Amino acid sequence: MRPRDRSGEAGGASPSATGPGRRDASADPALVLDPIACVGHGLCAELFPEGVVLDDWGFPIVLAEASDPALRAHAKRAAKACPALALKLRATRR
Numbered sequence: 088m089r090p091r092d093r094s095g096e097a098g099g100a101s102p103s104a105t106g107p108g109r110r111d112a113s114a115d116p117a118l119v120l121d122p123i124a125c126v127g128h129g130l131c132a133e134l135f136p137e138g139v140v141l142d143d144w145g146f147p148i149v150l151a152e153a154s155d156p157a158l159r160a161h162a163k164r165a166a167k168a169c170p171a172l173a174l175k176l177r178a179t180r181r
């Protein structure tokens with residue numbers, strides 16, 4: 088049996104170095120919409136018109152431009168402000 092380290096993982100490797108939650112240099116956050124959770128407040132389009140437009144019923148459509156690294160701060164602000172928690176920034180692999 089291997090001794091446990093401080094992280095509680097066997098073998099001495101910390102979960103942050105090898106686990107699924109590890110940040111990868113090739114991962115960029117993308118704005119992702121959960122259409123089931125969205126109720127159409129439209130706040131995201133107000134805060135981030137460069138990356139989100141509303142359809143005819145007032146529900147958001149996330150544009151490809153929403154993943155632009157130069158607009159990441161705006162995407163993050165829109166995701167944080169979503170009252171239904173339907174927008175999230177998720178890491179995606181290139």
